[in-house]
Amino acid sequence: MKYWQPKYETMRRSDIEELQLKRLKNVVKNVYEHVPFYRQAFGSIKPDNITSITDVTKLPTTQKTDLRDNYPFGLFATPMQDVVRVHASSGTSGKSTVVGYTARDIETWSDLMARNFTMVGLGSDDIFQNAVNYGLFTGGLGIHFGIERIGATAVPSGTGNTKHQLEMMMDFGVTALHCTPSYALYLAETAQELDIVDRLSLKTGCFGAEPWSDTTRRELEETLDINAYDSYGLSEMFGPGVAFECQEKDGLHIWDDHFLVENLDQDGESVAPGERGELVLTSLTKEAMPLIRYRTGDITMVRDDECPCGRTHTILEKVVGRSDDMLIVRGINVFPSQIESVLMAIPEVGDQFQVVIDRKRHKLDEMHIKVELTDRAFTGELKDLEDLRCNVEDKLKAVLNLRTLVELVERGTIPRTAGKARRIVDLREEY
Numbered sequence: 001m002k003y004w005q006p007k008y009e010t011m012r013r014s015d016i017e018e019l020q021l022k023r024l025k026n027v028v029k030n031v032y033e034h035v036p037f038y039r040q041a042f043g044s045i046k047p048d049n050i051t052s053i054t055d056v057t058k059l060p061t062t063q064k065t066d067l068r069d070n071y072p073f074g075l076f077a078t079p080m081q082d083v084v085r086v087h088a089s090s091g092t093s094g095k096s097t098v099v100g101y102t103a104r105d106i107e108t109w110s111d112l113m114a115r116n117f118t119m120v121g122l123g124s125d126d127i128f129q130n131a132v133n134y135g136l137f138t139g140g141l142g143i144h145f146g147i148e149r150i151g152a153t154a155v156p157s158g159t160g161n162t163k164h165q166l167e168m169m170m171d172f173g174v175t176a177l178h179c180t181p182s183y184a185l186y187l188a189e190t191a192q193e194l195d196i197v198d199r200l201s202l203k204t205g206c207f208g209a210e211p212w213s214d215t216t217r218r219e220l221e222e223t224l225d226i227n228a229y230d231s232y233g234l235s236e237m238f239g240p241g242v243a244f245e246c247q248e249k250d251g252l253h254i255w256d257d258h259f260l261v262e263n264l265d266q267d268g269e270s271v272a273p274g275e276r277g278e279l280v281l282t283s284l285t286k287e288a289m290p291l292i293r294y295r296t297g298d299i300t301m302v303r304d305d306e307c308p309c310g311r312t313h314t315i316l317e318k319v320v321g322r323s324d325d326m327l328i329v330r331g332i333n334v335f336p337s338q339i340e341s342v343l344m345a346i347p348e349v350g351d352q353f354q355v356v357i358d359r360k361r362h363k364l365d366e367m368h369i370k371v372e373l374t375d376r377a378f379t380g381e382l383k384d385l386e387d388l389r390c391n392v393e394d395k396l397k398a399v400l401n402l403r404t405l406v407e408l409v410e411r412g413t414i415p416r417t418a419g420k421a422r423r424i425v426d427l428r429e430e431y
Contacts, residue, residue: 006118008257009311016256016312021053023284024260028059031290034077037070038292056260056282061268061293064097067236072098078288088136089235089333096136099235100288106145108285109238112255113146116244117176119253119311120229122204124151127172131157131165131179131187132209132331138239139209139331143178146241152176159183162190169200176204180331181212181220181228182428185363188223202226208233208240209331210365211319211428217249230318236294237283243316248308251315258285261314262293263302266323273304278323279316297323327424329357329365332402336423342395343371348388350374352414358427365428368405369396372414 011019029047031038041060049058067075076083084103088096101109122128128147134140134156147154155172157165159179165187168174177184184207191197202224208231220228232252233240243254254261263277264270271277279298283290301317327334336355343349350372357367371392373385385408392406415422 006115008255009115009119009313011257011312013312017053019257020260020284023257024053024056024282025050027282027284027286027290028292030077030287031292035075037066037075053260056262056293057270059292061280061295062291063295064236064297067097068095071095073100075291076100076289078102083288085141086136087138087141087235087239089138097235099138101238102287105238105287108258109142109241110145110149112238112241112258113143114149115255116231116241117146117150117152117206119244119246119309120204120206120227121247122150122152122176126150126152126175126204127155127201128152128176128178129155129157129165129169129172129174131159131177131183133159137331138233138235139178142233142239142241143206162187163194166191166194166196166200169202170196173201175201176206177202177226178206178231180209181207181216182210182330182359182363182365184220184224184228185216185359188220189363192223197224200224205229206231206244210328232316232319234296234298236289236291236296237281238286242281246307246309246311250307251303251317253307253311253313254316256313258283260284261302261316263300264295273302276301276320279319295323297326299323325424327355327357327426329367329402332400334367334400334402338399339369339396342399343392346388346392346395348374348376349392350411352411353423354414354425355423356425356427366405367402368407370407370409370414372411373408374411 028050032042032047045058082102083100085101085106086098088098130143132139144154144156155168155174157168184205203226205220205226205228207228217228229245230252231240232243237259242259243252245252260282262270262280264280265277276299279296279300281294281296282292298319299321300319303315307315325336339355343353352372354370355367357365359365389406389408393404396404
């Protein structure tokens, strides 16, 4: 049985642009009529003023702060009775960034994932293990519905319990895996230690939610004997599946029939193809919460060259950084301001800290936070300092939803600079 068939993948550019304009007009009209935030933000601009794709530049951009300011449902363009699901991601203020989906949105998202999976050769004969967190995080259910859409067998293993994950891979004959690249490295390392690599049936790995290098790709492919593909997504634009590598592994196809792509410099002006800029996306098919010119914060290059695979959609290079200070650690968004707000609320902690992220242990992202103490902290015994360290770790985990390793150091230990403090030391590219 054929569950899903490709559509729109090899359209002529002129046909893509015609479809984009039609959908852009519809989405602008929709948000203007149903989202007070956009009606006010548009000012004198009316939906009828959009007569070409380039007219999108007349519209204001949307930022993550707009989602927080309209928490939880202020940017929804449909009534709540039409919203069948919500997802949420972490934010700096303690409030989540909430996104909603209609039944058609879920179907569209599933089709996007099916398009991505079939592009890398997956189909109904595959057994696909989804080793990411299920729940409010979009990576779990978003990938899951795509697996079922192509008729493959879904193994919703979730996160953790590495030996059991590998046991399922062997027992179930798993052929495809989705997880973060750092966890894939740990799975590969554990499989080697247990001498079971030859007992795995894996042939395809789909990895995303955090940056990873070509060195990591080579290590995963050589160790697990798989083809490893990069996935790009963000909850504000559905979740995973916004862009995906094809079998050429030379850039990610972003689907122009669903997203209008811009790449802007710091002044909000378009950069030329092949130049780095901030990726800005307009959702063309989202019903519950369509976003206009959303500033993703991701720095990348947009290419307009033709891919040998024959697909005609825009190509993105791997994301090389962020325009803000957000970190992605094990697939979770972490802001230094979150860390600072926790530390500053603890009287024994000073105002200097440094975050070091590396992959030394098990090749998984580890966040190590050095925290300077005030003189007040040294009035107690060593046991009190150990209690304080545990208290700091517990408070950070409650806010970040991520385990951290805290090291308490004396005042003056962390180097000072005349300019901006080096709060973040990211060593992951070295591994």
